[in-house]
Amino acid sequence: MTRRGAGFAFGAGALFALGLALAGATSPRVVLDAFRLDGWNPRLWLMFGGAQLVTARATAWLLRASIKLAPRPSIQRPGAGVPAPLGRGCTPGGTALRPAPHRPVDTRLVVGALVFGAGWGLAGVCPGPAFAAAASTGPHALLALAGLVAGIALHDARDHFRPGA
Amino acid sequence: MSIHDLITALLGGGMLGGSVAAVTAVTGRRVGVSGHAHALLFGRGPDRRFAAWFLAGMVAAGGVAAALAPAAFSDGSGRPLLAFLLGGMLIGWGARRASGCTSGHGIAGVADRSPRSVTAVTLFGLAAMAIVKLWPVRGDQ
Numbered sequence: 001m002t003r004r005g006a007g008f009a010f011g012a013g014a015l016f017a018l019g020l021a022l023a024g025a026t027s028p029r030v031v032l033d034a035f036r037l038d039g040w041n042p043r044l045w046l047m048f049g050g051a052q053l054v055t056a057r058a059t060a061w062l063l064r065a066s067i068k069l070a071p072r073p074s075i076q077r078p079g080a081g082v083p084a085p086l087g088r089g090c091t092p093g094g095t096a097l098r099p100a101p102h103r104p105v106d107t108r109l110v111v112g113a114l115v116f117g118a119g120w121g122l123a124g125v126c127p128g129p130a131f132a133a134a135a136s137t138g139p140h141a142l143l144a145l146a147g148l149v150a151g152i153a154l155h156d157a158r159d160h161f162r163p164g165a
Numbered sequence: 166m167s168i169h170d171l172i173t174a175l176l177g178g179g180m181l182g183g184s185v186a187a188v189t190a191v192t193g194r195r196v197g198v199s200g201h202a203h204a205l206l207f208g209r210g211p212d213r214r215f216a217a218w219f220l221a222g223m224v225a226a227g228g229v230a231a232a233l234a235p236a237a238f239s240d241g242s243g244r245p246l247l248a249f250l251l252g253g254m255l256i257g258w259g260a261r262r263a264s265g266c267t268s269g270h271g272i273a274g275v276a277d278r279s280p281r282s283v284t285a286v287t288l289f290g291l292a293a294m295a296i297v298k299l300w301p302v303r304g305d306q
Contacts, residue, residue: 005191005211005214005215005218006214006215006218007218008187008191009188009214009215009216009217009218009219009222010218010219010221010222010225011222012184012187012188012191012219012222013184013201013218013219013220013221013222013223013226014222014223014225014226015180015183015184015187015222015226016180016181016184016185016198016219016222016223016268017222017223017224017226017227017230018177018180018226018227018230019176019177019178019179019180019181019183019184020177020181020227021177021226021227021230021231021234021237021238022173022176022177022180022237023173023174023176023177023178023181024170024173024174024177024237025177026227026230026231026237026238027236027237027238027239027240027241028240028241028242028244028249029239029240029241029242029302032242032244032297032302033302035290035293035294035296035297036297036301036302037294037298039302041166041170042166043166043170043171043174044174046171046174046175046178047174047175047177047178047181048178048271048272048275049175049178050174050175050176050177050178050179050181050182051178051179051181051182051185051271051272051276052178052182052272052275052276053178053179053182054178054179054181054182054183054186055182055185055186055272055273055276056276058182058183058186058187058189058190059186059189059276059277062186062189062190103281104280104281105280105281105284108262108263108264109262109263109264109281109284109285110284110288111262111263112258112259112260112261112262112263112264112285113259113263113270113284113285113286113288113289113292114259114288114292115255115258115259115262115292116255116256116258116259116260116262116263116266116285116289116292117259117288117289117290117291117292117293117295117296118255118259118292118293118295118296119251119252119253119254119255119256119257119258119259120252120256120267120289120292120293120296121252121292121293121294121295121296121297121300122244122248122251122252122255122296122300123244123248123249123251123252123253123256124242124244124252125249125252125253125256126198126256126266126267126268127197127198127199127202127256127257127260127266127267127268128181128197128198128223128266128267128268130198130253130256131198131202131220131223131224131227132223132224132226132227132230133227133231133238134223134224134227134228135224135225135227135228135231136227136228136231136235136238137231137235137238138238138239138240139246140240140244140246140249141238141249143246143249143250143253144249144250144252144253144256145253146250146253147249147250147251147252147253147254147255147256147257148199148202148253148254148256148257149202149206149257150253150254150257151253151254151255151256151257151258151259151260151261152199152202152203152206152257152258152260152261153206153257154254154257154258155257155258155261155262156203156206156207156261
């Protein structure tokens with residue numbers, strides 16, 4: 001990776017963390033208050049709304065730009081015959097767009113989402129705030145980050161270190 | 166909720182959206198924070214280096230923000246410390262099982278109107294609400 005690429009990645013991460021902090025999502029209390037029925041605080045949901053406004057518009061623009069720039073035939077969703085949302089062409093910088101594989105809703109997704117949501121409701125932390133708050137003073141943030149790393153490792157280590165993988 | 170909270174929530178969210186969209190515009194990938202964390206742990210090549218720099222940027226900027234505005238990072242949930250360790254493990258395992266978290270599904274996937282992401286986000290919220298119902302947050306705002 002070029003120095004410019006590293007700087008860009010660092011800046012994008014910094015922007016993400018500052019957005020979380022500004023919106024208050026780095027406070028477990030603000031997150032958990034979004035799930036309460038009494039004393040409900042919609043700050044977290046407004047944050048997601050603000051993110052949607054930007055990402056959806058930026059994606060629409062990116063798609064138009066990438067279709068114009070597409071140097072080769074579009075990549076189709078396997079079997080679906082419909083281009084994936086980010087399934088064709090390249091970015092304005094010339095990098096090929098790599099769409100997530102298109103899969104139906106399955107048991108893995110449902111089980112994973114329910115387990116994730118349970119952890120979210122338990123700690124008031126999701127992966128973004130776990131990293132953004134890692135260098136803050138509270139021990140809760142470091143514990144959440146340690147748990148996050150352990151959870152990812154528990155899920156993936158077996159696949160990763162499978163003989164021959 | 167004050168007008169200040171309303172504006173900072175929307176603005177902060179816009180920054181998240183800008184970050185996710187910029188990452189896609191440069192790398193061509195839809196990737197959220199748990200995806201970066203996975204790439205750092207198990208990835209290789211440019212994806213891993215990108216993830217390492219992205220997460221370093223998060224930790225560094227978060228550290229600066231926490232020094233300037235510690236209140237935004239205060240816990241205040243009344244949850245015991247063990248809940249953070251256990252909760253962290255569940256979000257880590259669950260995010261990998263569901264192929265995404267609140268950024269990958271919640272920001273990027275929903276913006277793409279992906280049925281998987283909309284399903285995932287709905288279940289994230291319902292499960293979290295159920296836990297908060299069973300184990301209420303202490304005190305008022």
